[in-house]
Amino acid sequence: MKRVKTLTGNKTYGTTMCKGGCGECQTSCQSACKTSCTVGNQTCESNK
């Protein structure tokens, strides 16, 4: 595309529904939160 640069590739949230929700990832407050909730910066354990 000439006018659009997509930063996220072809992967969408929908593609994670099939194998998602395994629960192996870290809980959000276990990193450095403790007073908020941030999940967008967490990593997927099964992608490691």
Add this chain to the structure above:
Amino acid sequence: MIHQYKNNGYNIVMDVCSGAIHVVDDVTYDVIALYEEKSLEEIENELSYSKEDIEEAYKEVTSLKEEGLLFTEDIYEDYIKEVKSRKTVVKALCLHIAHDCNLACRYCFAEEGEYKGHRELMSAKVGKAALDFLVANSGNRHNLEVDFFGGEPTMNFGVVKEVVEYGRSLEEKHNKHFRFTLTTNGVLLNDEIMEFANKEMDNVVLSVDGRKEIHDYMRPTRNGKPSYDLIMPKFIRFAESRHQQKYYVRGTFTNRNLDFSKDVLHLADLGFEQISMEPVVGQPEEPYAIQEKDLPQIFDEYDRLAKEMIKREKAGKGFNFFHFMIDLTGGPCVAKRLSGCGSGTEYLAVTPWGDLYPCHQFVGEEKFLLGNVFDGIKRTDICDEFRSCNVYTKKKCKDCFARFYCSGGCPANSYNFHGTIDDSYDLSCDMERKRVECAIMIKAALADTEGEEE
């Protein structure tokens, strides 16, 4: 649903429900804003660009829509209900090793470690029972997380060591792996603790507020003395000894340092590469509380910090800022993104005497007492309430573009400000939205080799 915004010279379009993020030119940006409401002809009449430009942009937008990368619908509500109905296991504990502290931070939600109760240190017996409870309730989950928290956990470090040793003895037998985290204010930090932590702690969180004058005012010792000079040289050494990995220096900013980007950059200038700086959470009447009127300045600070981070990254002097970290091509699954933080179900807090609460912030709120590590959870009704809490149970999240990044926000903040876990702490939401915008802009800038601003 889409969210469009301009930041630092970039036109950014988020397709909220697919997670797709596009950087577009001016014509396309304006076409997208009209695309769903108007025909091509109407758009051509309304916008002042050439017909050819508009048609070309329109064609690209149509193509994105057909690929499922623009104007997608939220299709996850039933899926999340199904995910939330699955049996959950406990996978993380926050152990309150010490309800006591050697600092007297002005904003402390733990009331200098006492949590609405009394001073007490956790015994090794309680700590070990907590790990037994965790193993017994963790199902097939392999990695188990345990945070040594307080108060100040190094005031009871003998028990920390004993509990870690006990945890390691359980691993092989139960096919588990413990990931330990130590949160400390640094006052009692010494070579022995650092050496132990580097061997056993998957993560350490080092509490420091940034510039000396800010830190010393907000984080005095119990007898009112400054603490910056006491802790900073040790933190610098500690971070280096961990090779600048698997730690955070974590600060809190208040209305006293709304220019908190200076505190973040102060920490970066000292050589720290993993930095977190959270807005204080406090009722409006607190002298340090952040108010709605402070938001414009806070937003400017986030913008300033984002631009400086781009500059430093391009100069090979980059650092991570926890709230700007975002993985656009990997990252968590949509179930994780929408199902809440896991408090009250996957993540529990343990008091020094073994009582279980939904998370560290609920400790001391007797109506949230779940049970204890010896007898297990008795109030499954409270756990069920937390289990059902997710983005779709919160009205304010319905139209928010950031809901896939915060998972509905912090239930404890919601409870503290609105008396229910199914609401949101509005100021926190405003700041989260701004941080998401900045984080994405940074990615756009780093993807754009030509895009450096002055």
